[in-house]
Amino acid sequence: MAVLTGSCRFGLWHVHVAWQDDIVYRVRFARVGLVGPVPEEILRYCSGRRGDLSTLQSVATEGESTFARIYRAVREIPCGETATYGEIARKVGTAPRAVGSAMARNPTPIVVPCHRVVAKAGLGGFSPDPTIKEALLAMERRKPGPCTPENERD
CATH class of the missing domain: 3.30.160 (Double Stranded RNA Binding Domain)
Known part of the structure; x- marks a missing residue:
């Protein structure tokens, strides 16, 4: 196919x-x-x-590269929640800059929800426009929203 x-x-x-x-x-x-x-x-x-x-x-999560491990960790962030670059880095055993690089090169945003990864003191970047990141996060936080029932926040 x-x-x-x-x-x-x-x-x-x-x-x-x-x-x-x-x-x-x-x-x-x-x-x-x-x-x-x-x-x-x-x-x-x-x-x-x-x-x-x-x-x-996502093809991005295949293999054992640092980026693939980062992408798998990002997929674990619940819908409607966020994690910092540093939190993901600690979980994977790498540096926050590596997480930022992986997010910038993410071939499958939404499927690997890089919009849920934020800076310690702000939103962080998003290509092609940071307002998309804001809109995705706002949509996920609405009730009812796109989250599956098991990922809904009370």
């Missing part, structure tokens, strides 16, 4: 997705959309409805 590409909306942005079955190869934010399908889980998430992104796999 071929890798599929498509996009859905998240606010003023289009979320481009390259995927096959339950494996996501690439996610990026763009101003112009692509015609084609997107996994149902991502469609639901981007529309603020309940979904379960844990059923999707």
Whole structure:
């Protein structure tokens, strides 16, 4: 089966997705959309409805590289919560700068929720626009929101 590409909306942005079955190869934010399908889980998430992104796999988490270990740790951050670059670094046994580098190079944002990784004294960066990070975090904190029931905060 071929890798599929498509996009859905998240606010003023289009979320481009390259995927096959339950494996996501690439996610990026763009101003112009692509015609084609997107996994149902991502469609639901981007529309603020309940979904379960844990059923999707990211190519970024494969292997034992430092970045792959960082991406797996980031996937463990509950929906609607955040962790600092330093907290993820301590968990993985690396430096906060390595976490920042991994987040900047994350090929599958949303699936590997790099928007949940924040600076000790602020939001931190997000490509292509930090307002996307703010909007994703705000959406996740709303009730009802895109979090699965087991990840909901009381």
